[in-house]
Amino acid sequence: MSKILGLTGDETAAEAMRQINPDVLAAYPITPQTETVQRFSEFVADGVVSTEMVRVESEHSAMSSCVGASAAGARTMTATSANGLALMWEILYIAASCRLPIVMVVVNRALSGPINIHCDHSDSMGARDSGWIQIYSENCQEVYDNLIQAVRIAEDKDVLLPVMVTFDGFIISHAMERVEILEDEEVRKFIGEFKSPHSLLDIDNPVTYGPLDLYDYYFEHKRQQIEAMKKAPSVIRKVGREFKELFGRSYDLMEGYNLEDAELILVAAGSTAGTVKTAVDELREEGVKAGLLKVRVFRPFPYEEIAQALRGAKAVAVLDRSASFGAQGGPLFLEVRSSLFEEDRRSPVINYIYGLGGRDIKVEEIKQVYTHLEEIAQGKKPIELVDCLGVRE
Structure with missing residues (x-):
């Protein structure tokens, strides 16, 4: 037992x-x-x-x-x-x-x-x-x-x-x-x-x-x-x-959380996925169709599965806990964006670099990302394709 x-x-x-x-x-x-x-x-x-x-x-x-x-x-x-x-x-x-x-x-x-x-x-x-x-x-x-x-x-x-x-x-x-x-x-x-x-x-x-x-x-x-x-x-x-x-415990290449009818989706890996789930639960209570796509297996990257999971989204944000210096975004963002390239209808995707050096990420900060996605879904163009979350200016 x-x-x-x-x-x-x-x-x-x-x-x-x-x-x-x-x-x-x-x-x-x-x-x-x-x-x-x-x-x-x-x-x-x-x-x-x-x-x-x-x-x-x-x-x-x-x-x-x-x-x-x-x-x-x-x-x-x-x-x-x-x-x-x-x-x-x-x-x-x-x-x-x-x-x-x-x-x-x-x-x-x-x-x-x-x-x-x-x-x-x-x-x-x-x-x-x-x-x-x-x-x-x-x-x-x-x-x-x-x-x-x-x-x-x-x-x-x-x-x-x-x-x-x-x-x-x-x-x-x-x-x-x-x-x-x-x-x-x-x-x-x-x-x-x-x-x-x-x-x-x-x-x-x-x-x-x-x-x-x-x-x-x-x-x-x-x-x-x-x-x-x-x-x-x-x-x-x-x-x-x-x-x-x-x-009794289920595992795949990735995990979806409230993705069935999600319009605003965050993509994350590691412990931050748990924090995002809390934010999703709170936003769902407010009537926001928020969801999470947690990447479990990064290599080999599940391109087809990611594309399918994000197909119904109106806007997507990818959270990267590392920077790829000189690239147009973090490693996870680059792979997710590549996954959507062949899609007939590509959801707008933005990237947030966060938590470098152990800086904490709070539920309120994640909810701010969803607010930004809501604006993008309504037609507002993002100021930055790649931005930093929770950093002092």
Whole structure:
């Protein structure tokens, strides 16, 4: 029987990792991820898990260790944040190109500089083209559920790509919530045993990982990555459906909230989706047809599903918790706008950059965005296509 525990996001991630019981976990502590690996190291010390935990001197070494362990056939996990993810950069691409199903916890934190330990999405969004699947979590329960599903997704024979499961630093990582924890045996049965299709230790079927790969083959190998990412959405859905059948919680590439008749829609990812839901509820009581589209899976991006979900909207605003310097808007905005390009009737879409460096976003500020959308729906042209929300002038 499942049990209800009060856990922070970091503790929730560690609890999921305990039940997954990976063969190898290599990590280096960094705020606000530290409590995740600290709690997991206690499980290792107490003999609760059989994981070989590699305590390395840097995040570059952590991901390098994960690459070696995964290539050898081990179920492998790690965790990091912000500058730690940046230090892994070189190896992120190697892990993806080697088709290694590593699962990584990314506790979202602003990249330096200036030095900041609080939440925004600049770290994971910066890694959006590294070849990793990206799944964003709204709350602690989703952290738990997404991590368990990530193992199945990464290790699927049609995918074999690394997956990062993200959640907002401090807002989720250090906030305690009610989390339903499944039975250990249920989780282990759901994820199954990992059998690497191409293990370095399989001497009867020798393989090579990461050799020099020049123009005569490099392109073909990259094409295989592209095709694997194309296959990922159907696998993510399949795993989500099975999770719902067994445990009752539903997951897809995205989640709609009051979208059925929504005319004004906000698009968001991460913990902010919960705040937007509160604003939507209050506006609905006032008769405003407001809705939310929460993006759960950012890579691969669900273009067709996004376009379909926004088809009835009179105006759309995309909330980005990171800036894409030199681009016409934030990363999420660029993808959403691209999704609507082929539509016969395109809804007007605007972008708000918000919450950088952990700045709080309030319900009243979100309601102001809906007010702005109402004006646009009535024919008023937006002054700015891309604007900042909650920033001093």
